[in-house]
Amino acid sequence: MAPSRTAPxxxxxxxxxxxxxxxxxxxxxxxxxxxxxxxxxGLGRRFTVLDLGSGPGSxxxxxxxxxxxxxxxxxxxxxxxxxxxxxxxxxLGGRLTWVDAKLGQPGWSRSLPRPRFDAAVSTTxxxxxxxxxLARLYGDLGRILRPGGMFLNGDYLPSGRREPxxxxxxxxxxxxxxxxxxxxxxxxxxxxxxxxxxxxxxxRAEFREHDRRSxxxxxxxxxxLDYHVRRLRAAGFRTVAVVWQDLANRVLYARR
Ligand SMILES: C[S@@+](CC[C@H](N)C(=O)[O-])C[C@H]1O[C@@H](n2cnc3c(N)ncnc32)[C@H](O)[C@@H]1O
Numbered sequence: 001m002a003p004s005r006t007a008p009x010x011x012x013x014x015x016x017x018x019x020x021x022x023x024x025x026x027x028x029x030x031x032x033x034x035x036x037x038x039x040x041x042g043l044g045r046r047f048t049v050l051d052l053g054s055g056p057g058s059x060x061x062x063x064x065x066x067x068x069x070x071x072x073x074x075x076x077x078x079x080x081x082x083x084x085x086x087x088x089x090x091x092l093g094g095r096l097t098w099v100d101a102k103l104g105q106p107g108w109s110r111s112l113p114r115p116r117f118d119a120a121v122s123t124t125x126x127x128x129x130x131x132x133x134l135a136r137l138y139g140d141l142g143r144i145l146r147p148g149g150m151f152l153n154g155d156y157l158p159s160g161r162r163e164p165x166x167x168x169x170x171x172x173x174x175x176x177x178x179x180x181x182x183x184x185x186x187x188x189x190x191x192x193x194x195x196x197x198x199x200x201x202x203x204r205a206e207f208r209e210h211d212r213r214s215x216x217x218x219x220x221x222x223x224x225l226d227y228h229v230r231r232l233r234a235a236g237f238r239t240v241a242v243v244w245q246d247l248a249n250r251v252l253y254a255r256r
Pocket of ligand 1: 075081124
């Protein structure tokens, strides 16, 4: 894509984000849909939700579209995706707030615009957190969510070493579904999106900061399902259960 001097079409960038995410997670919309159904069943249609690792706001956008009386706070550490999200969605009539914070770092929740939330959601994001940061994030969520509040995490949550046979099967099925050649194509969509975005002049400052922050960003950790469940229970969540899954692609539900 050639550099352009006109204002970027941020909505198109958000649309392309959704396409590249879907290319390696074909069930993405169904997973979003299940999460929205659970929010409505558990909390009704008027609630305030935290979107953790929101990227450019795909999940917040879907929540606020379906629930016109809801509010969302989208938290992400990457200035590039936040800029695109803010450009594409703005504040959706004052109902969407964007926050720059690094989840799990001590004091991250001080950047939030309010102390309490009815719900927290996250998709394809928390696999980046270190064990210590995830434990701290869940400890904080135990305080931030009101009693009866709900947390939903849609992510790759592998069975891991406690269930080695199942873990091997999960990985084998991924290889069958995404053979090497095709897998390259799926990740290619992701890499192309980033390469193209890097050429947008309006994102130059954001990329400088993105690169600075990436230098100290951990590699993906893919913590196991079992680790997430244990840390949520330790943080005071009473019910913790997988409510949707396709192998290790799961939605984990937790209730305060
Ligand atoms: C694959 S994207 C998913 C974005 C969005 N939730 C979606 O489903 O389209 C993962 C996002 O998590 C963010 N992220 C990863 N670790 C983070 C952290 N510690 N604090 C804040 N954001 C983080 C990244 O910047 C990125 O935008």
